[in-house]
Amino acid sequence: MPDTARRGLLIILSSPSGAGKSTLAKRLMNWDPTLSFSVSATTRDPRPGETDGIEYYFKTRAEFEAMVEAGEMLEHAEVFGNFYGTSKGPVERAMSEGRDTLFDVDWQGGQQIRNSSLGKDVVSIFILPPSIAALEQRLRSRAQDSDAVIRGRMEKSLAEISHWSEYDYVLVNDDLDAAEERLRTILTAERVRRDRQTWLTGFVRGLNKEFDDR
Numbered sequence: 001m002p003d004t005a006r007r008g009l010l011i012i013l014s015s016p017s018g019a020g021k022s023t024l025a026k027r028l029m030n031w032d033p034t035l036s037f038s039v040s041a042t043t044r045d046p047r048p049g050e051t052d053g054i055e056y057y058f059k060t061r062a063e064f065e066a067m068v069e070a071g072e073m074l075e076h077a078e079v080f081g082n083f084y085g086t087s088k089g090p091v092e093r094a095m096s097e098g099r100d101t102l103f104d105v106d107w108q109g110g111q112q113i114r115n116s117s118l119g120k121d122v123v124s125i126f127i128l129p130p131s132i133a134a135l136e137q138r139l140r141s142r143a144q145d146s147d148a149v150i151r152g153r154m155e156k157s158l159a160e161i162s163h164w165s166e167y168d169y170v171l172v173n174d175d176l177d178a179a180e181e182r183l184r185t186i187l188t189a190e191r192v193r194r195d196r197q198t199w200l201t202g203f204v205r206g207l208n209k210e211f212d213d214r
C-alpha cells in the first residue's frame, strides 16, 4: 500500500435537544474506542453527575471569551442562552494521528466546521426524533433540566430541525439499537471511502514519480 498518511474524519452529530446525540455518541465510542470525542467548552452550569473535562470544559463567560479572542476555537456559538465551542488543538491532533473525531454540536457549529479549513474531512449526520411528542418525553425523562429550560429547548426544536438538509445523512432515532446500527454503517462506509482515497492519492503520486524518474 502506498505510504500516504491517512487523515482522521470529522463526524458531526446535530439534532434538536433531546433527540439522542450524546446517547448515540457514547454508544459509538464503546463500539470503537479509537474514536476521539471532541469535548466542548461551555458557559452552561454543570448538570448533576457531569465532570469538568469529561462531558464539557466548564468555563466562565470571561474564560470562554478569552479562548475565542486567542483564536483557539474551531467553532463557537450561543445555544439556549449559553456559549458552547470546540477547541482546535485536540481536533487537529486527532486528525494528524489518523483518528476520527466525533462532535456533538448544534447546526451553527456544524456549519462553521464544514466551512473551516477542515471541511473536506467532515461527515455530517442529523438526528431526528420519531415525533415532537417523543422529543419532549425524552427531555422530561432525562430529568436534568427545569421545566422552563425544557420549554425553551422545545420552542427552538423546529428551528434546529429546519437545518436537516445541510447534512450528509439524516437518521431517525426511533429504536436506539437500530439507530446505532445505522450510525455504525455510515461510519464504516465513510472510512472505506476515505481509505480508498488515501490509497489512490499515494498510488497516483507513485506513478508520477516513476514517470519523472524515467
Ligand SMILES: Nc1ncnc2c1ncn2[C@@H]1O[C@H](COP(=O)(O)OP(=O)(O)OP(=O)(O)O)[C@@H](O)[C@H]1O
Pocket: 015, 016, 017, 018, 019, 020, 021, 022, 023, 024, 138, 139, 141, 142, 173, 174, 175, 176, 179
Ligand atoms: N431511541 C431512544 N429511545 C428512547 N429514549 C432515548 C432514545 N435515545 C435517547 N433517549 C433518551 O433521551 C434522553 C435525551 O438523550 P440525549 O441526552 O442523548 O439527547 P441529546 O440530543 O444529546 O440532547 P442535548 O442536545 O440536550 O444534549 C436521554 O434520557 C436518553 O436516554
Ligand SMILES: Nc1nc2c(ncn2[C@@H]2O[C@H](COP(=O)(O)O)[C@@H](O)[C@H]2O)c(=O)[nH]1
Pocket: 014, 015, 016, 017, 021, 040, 041, 044, 075, 076, 077, 079, 080, 084, 085, 086, 104, 105, 106, 107, 108, 109, 110
Ligand atoms: N455549536 C456548538 N454547539 C454545541 C457544542 N457542544 C454542545 N453543543 C450543543 O448545545 C446544545 C445543548 O447541549 P447541552 O449539553 O446543554 O444539552 C446541544 O444541541 C449540543 O449539540 C459546541 O461545542 N458547539
